[in-house]
């Protein structure tokens with residue numbers, strides 16, 4: 001198991017949200033740590049880091065919809081984008 005200091009988590013996976021056409025009844029497992037290679041969804045990467053406090057957040061929908069999933073991982077309304085990327089990505093988008 002890898003040991004990485006918790007500093008720097010959650011990682012910013014991208015500085016823009018991803019729009020996904022969701023299907024009713026399907027479970028979507030959103031990555032909250034930022035390490036997943038299947039962003040915006042969890043691929044289990046958080047399990048490789050000892051003491052990782054960030055785990056996937058699962059959501060399910062009753063209707064088909066277009067959903068904006070947060071990729072910066074700093075949203076205050078996980079797993080949805082709330083515009084927080086404008087603040088946390090400021091340094092990267094100069």
Ligand code: FES
Nearest residue numbers: 070071072081084
């Ligand atoms: S991508 Fe994270 S708040 Fe918009």
